[in-house]
Amino acid sequence: AEPGNPAHAIFERFLRAGECREVLGCFLELCQQLGLQGSGLQLYHGLKAALNYWNAKALWSKLDKKAGHKDYDQGTACAGTKCLVVGAGPCGLRAAIELALLGARVVLLEKRDSFSRNNVLHLWPFTIHDLRALGAKKFYGRFCTGTLDHISIRQLQLILLKVALLLGVEVHINVRFEGLVPPTDKAGGWHAVLQPSSSPLTHYEFDVLISAGGGKFVPEGFKRKETRGKLAIGITTNFINRHSRAEVEVAEISGVARIYNQKFFQNLYNKTGIDLENIVYYKDDTHYFVMTAKKQSLLKKGVILQDKADIESLLAPDNVNRDALLSYAKEAANFSTNYCLPDLEFALNHRDLPDVDMFDFTCMTRSENAALVQEHNGSRVLLGLVGDCLVEPFWPLGTGVARGFLAAFDAAWMVRRWAAGTPPLEVLAERESIYQRLSQTSPDNTNKNVSQYSIDPATRYPNINLQAIKASQVDLGGVSPVSASPVASGAVCEELLSWCQASTAGYPGVAVTNFSTSWTSGLALCALIHRFPMSLHRDFDSIDPQDAIQTHQMLLDIAEQELGIQPVLSSAEMATLTEPDCLDLITYLSHFYQIFGTSPEVEVSKKPLSPPGTRGAILFLSKLQKSRNLAHKRSQAPGASPACPVPPQPPRDRTGENSDACYFCGRRVYIVERASAEGRFFHRGCFQCRRCGATLRLGDYAFDEEDGNFYCSLHYPNPASMDLPREEASALPDGVNHPKSLWVPRAELQGAAEEGEETGGRRKIILTPLEKLSLSTLNLTSEAEPESPLKPARLRLQAAPGALPALRQGQGAWKEEEEEEKIDMEKGRQEVPGAGTDPPARATILSQYPEPREEEKYPSWKRTLARRTRESQMKRFCRAQAIQRRLEEIEVTFRELEQQGIKLEKLLRDENESVADQQTQWTNQLLYLVQKKNNLMTEESDLMIAVQELKLEEQQCQLDEKLRSYMNKEDALKTPEDEKAEQEILKQLVEVVNKRNILIQLQEEKRLSELRA
Known part of the structure; x- marks a missing residue:
């Protein structure tokens, strides 16, 4: 480098520029200083040749490596393609960079002239790797240092803007896009309507438009759909x-x-x-x-x-x-x-x-199509969406920038296919096939090898089917609308009755001819349940027809506990059915038909049928609640201890509950809006905690049989041993940026955790909270000596297969990046003119590499572990938010179904205003709504199992932190109270791990059940 070269100083100012206009001004000044003009990769190659400067060369090395990927065909894949990108948000800039690497001419418009969004974005691992590959640390030295996995929108825009300029993207600020102008003749091309209209870009002809203008701006021709929570x-x-x-x-x-x-x-x-x-x-x-x-x-x-x-x-x-x-x-x-x-x-x-x-x-919108083509006077323009105008992100999931980048890659792949001459309908069909995957993407279901990601969808989406949508299903306006399946018509009641008759045929004393008197004895329902070998109730002959109420109660309990079928009528009502009540029974029996039904023409299968996967979920949640009730009873009994069970108390009579009156408010509760728990019937909206009024969900509540009230888990009067008391500050997940240490005897370690320090016969193993005891990472076993408390010293930690290799792989990646930084800093010291005698110059260079913070001084493997802890916390949070969002959407859908169902039931029960044909049609529609409700309840039950798992993970994390604080303490300094608390925490920890294990087993059973079905 030449001493005093002004271009070098301008380039340093360009790297450090912190405002949009400053970046553009520095870049223009740099090009003028070097005598460079033009755009595209030609400009980039000119910069490389003219700026032979160490800090620039380190950046050229990264960009050359990126540009050398085979997908870009050495920058010729889209040569001759002219693109207009609208919006300089992170997604618009990222799309522009990919298009530039493909060799297209790229013009980017931004209506503002500053980047002012302070809000911070969570970064998925692939986005961190992607930005590093673009040289992010050259522009922002603190990018993802230590355990950071986030960045402000403003800083992200600045990084991407600088990369885009270096790659020859033409960026114009203070220009607003307002629409398209089709060609006036066959020789013309497509233009944009811009403000100000005096902008020279009004004459720019392009054949690709990528809109990244945000959720409030979507080009004409795209339709939006809304999901509401x-x-x-x-x-x-x-x-x-x-x-x-x-x-x-x-x-x-x-x-x-x-x-x-x-x-x-x-x-x-x-x-x-x-x-x-x-x-x-x-x-x-x-x-x-x-x-x-x-x-x-x-x-x-x-x-x-x-x-x-x-x-x-x-x-x-x-x-x-x-x-x-x-x-x-x-x-x-x-x-x-x-x-x-x-x-x-x-x-x-x-x-x-x-x-x-x-x-x-509350409402999230997304475009029905990701792309479309407009044609006029023989000239075509390809329109694509990225960012919020494609899919509005639900911010707590941290998906905005990640899915935005994925969509930018997908759009670039589409343009590549377009430039290669692929027929337009095939381009659109492939783009929509890829778009189907976007809303379901997460770090867990995208390819794990992020270093291999490219614009090719197969490198990012596992088992992607690029022909999921056929060219015949699209037109130039995108995917053709597919008409929704009509509501089932025909004699549904007759079909259900025929199925019940076939299913109960051959049982003595059972003759099903209607939906009322044929069922009052309980024998018909018993035969129906007995017909399918999934039940604990096997002995049909033991049924006493004279005790119909108790028989029905037993059968209702079996159906609820083993199949997840909630009762619609009480046992007393079942035993006294009359014709006006048949609607309730029809809806109840439709649940069985939905699970076990075959077509009327097919004989009922003799082969054992597997119940749906929710069977295990409902049963597990029911057992969990019952064990909570039992533990409460034990704790309340005088002189009772966990080892001394309380004699079971007779449950309150619930056989005579009135099913059409809400247990909480007393008002009428119609069939479709009817929910039940513990034999009580109520509106879903009335199902609230007695103490705090929080809305309860089936599968996540506590019931006190003594007072007949329902509670949330926080306000249920649990015994102390089941609570996890915490101080307010420690109620949050561990957010410390570096892990603490857990000391365990070296002799107790099985497997080879090679990292660590040897100290007096003990190995210091650095483990994060969920890594130590999580069933997915480490296996925990514990032993207790006969007639002695469970001892912490007997805790064994075994490295699970694959855990350490994955850890080392992560360590290697961060180590490689650290080495790059060290090399760059050393080059700066060696190559900066007068570095040894010119303190200001040296300070300028080293300002790119600020003194590391405390947690950044830890070795890379420790930071990797800390990063993994944060990732697990973020993963848990995102899962919780996704579940919460879906539960809210289900709740809104429930309300819509309930409104329709109430209207239909009123029509059906008002005999004066209906004829037979109308009643059949309304009944069919009501059963269709009930089926939709059942499907939603099935999904809700699965989500509630996931909620239980999250709660257990959180409890394990908190207990782990407590246990570690005791185990870090020297034995000689521990008081008897410390030892007792340590033992109690360890017992609770083992209980939580066992509960998580049960959940895992249930999920495996569920998957096997679904496969068999």
Whole structure:
């Protein structure tokens, strides 16, 4: 490098530039200094040749490696293709970079002239690797250092903008896209309507348009569809980060959700009146918090002034007290960090106001198609969507930038196929086939080898079928709409009756001729259950027809516990059925038909049929609740101990419950809206905790037989041994950026955890909370000496197969990246002119590599372990949020079904206004709604099993932290109380692990059952 070369100084300013206009200005100045013009890869090659400077050469090396991938055909795959990209958000910039690498001419428009979004994005492992491969650390030295796995939107845009400029993308700010102009004659091409209309780009002809303009801007021709959940109000806030030591020491919160950490949110509410569903805290340029708040809490705290049904009006600026909102967000941030962040001061947004925003994400929209083609005067233009205008992300899942990047790669692959001359219908069909996979992607179901990711979908999506949608199914406007299947017509009741007759044929005393008197003795229902060998009830001959009520109660219990079929009538009502009640029985029997039914023409199979997978889920949840009730009884009995069971108490009589009256409110409960638990019937909306009023779900409640009330798990009066008491601050998952140590005797270690330190016959094994005892990573066994308490010293940890190789692979990746940084720093010291005598120049170079923070000084393998801990916490949070979102969508769908079902049932029971044909049609429609309800209940049951698993994971994580704090303490310093507490924690930990093991076994049984079915 030449001493004093001004181009080098300009390039350094370009690398460090922190504003959009500054970046563009520096790049223009650099090109002028080097005498370069033009765009595309030709400009990039010119920069490489002209800028022979160590820091630039390190960047060229990375970009050359990227550009050398076979998918780009040495930058010729899309030569001659002219693209217009709308929007300089992360997704638009990422798409522009890929198109430039393919050799296309790329023009990018952005209506703003600054990047001002402080909000922080969670990065999936592949996005981190992808950005590193683009040289992200050359532009932002702190990118994903240590255990960081996130970045502010502004910093991400700056990185991608700089890469795009270097690769020859033409970026124009303060230009707004307003529509397309078709060619006026066969010789012309497609243009854009722009503001200002004086922009020279109004004359730019292009044949590909990629829109990344956000959810509120979708080009004409694309249709949107909406998924709706219950009301969800999000709040984001940013505070100034002064990077003080006190701020550095405050742990981040990868994400905590009410669905598995109810105690933390209850503590928050009790202390502050703030009621949240979840909260996340990241440190970046700012202290960033994002949370979901409950409407009633916002009303009580005066944030929302008046309750309004319309969401837009509810959150309108004139209905929001801005000062109260700031106070609400600040108090939530303080509490969640245990008041350890000093002097919280709001960062400012682009309007110079405190950066706090409240928004609604009740409804999420997505485009029905990912691409379409428009044709006019023989000229075609390919339109594609990426980012929010393709799929609006549900922010708590951290999917926005990850799926946005995936969509950018998919769009680039589509353009590659387009440029290769693939017929338009085939291009669209393949693009829509890939688009089908996008909304289901997660780090778990995408390919694990992220270093192999490219624009080729097969490198990212396992077992992708690029022909899932055929060319015959699309037109130039995208996928042709497929008409929904019509509601089943015909004599459904007759079909159901025929099936019941065939299923009960041959049983003595059973003659099914109707849906009323044929069932009152209980023999017909017993025969129906007995016909299919899935039941514990085998002895048909033992049924006493004279005791019909008790017989029906037993049969209803069997169907509920073994099949997950909720009763629709009480046993007393079943024993006294009359013709007007047949509608209830028809809907109840339709559940059996849905599980075991065959077509009327086929003889009922003699082969044992496997019940649906929810059987195990419902049964397990039922047992879990019953064991909780039993433990409560034991704890309440005088002088009782866990080893001294309480004699069972006779249950309250529930055989005579009135099925059409809600157990809670007493009002009429119609068939489709009817839910039941513990033999009680009620509206789903009335199923609430007696103490706090929280909405309960089937499969996640506690019932007290003594007082007949239902409770949430937090407020059920459990014995102390079943609670996991925690301080408010420790109710959150461990957020420390480096793992603590667990000491175990070396003789007790089986397997070879090679990393660690030898100290006096003990090996210091660094393990993260969920890695030590998680069934998926480590196997835990424990032994107890005869007639002695379970001893912590007997705890054995065994490395599971594949755990250590995966760990070493991760260590190797980070080690390689660290070596690159060291090489770059050394080159900087050697090649910077006058580095030894020119302190300002040396400071300029080394400013790219700031002094590492405390956690960054740890060896790479320790940081890898800490990163894995954070990833597991984030994975748990994302799973919880995905489950919560789906449960809310199911709840909304339930309400819609209930409204339709109530209307139909009223028509059916009003005999004066109906004729036979109408009744048949309405009955068919009602049974169709019941079937949809059953399917939703099946899905809800599976989700509730996943909720139980998350709760157990959280309990295990918390117990693990407690156990580690005791085991780190020297034996000589432990008090008898310490030893007793340690033993108790270990017992609880083993219980949690065993419960998780049961869940895993049930899930395996469920999968096998589905395969057999």
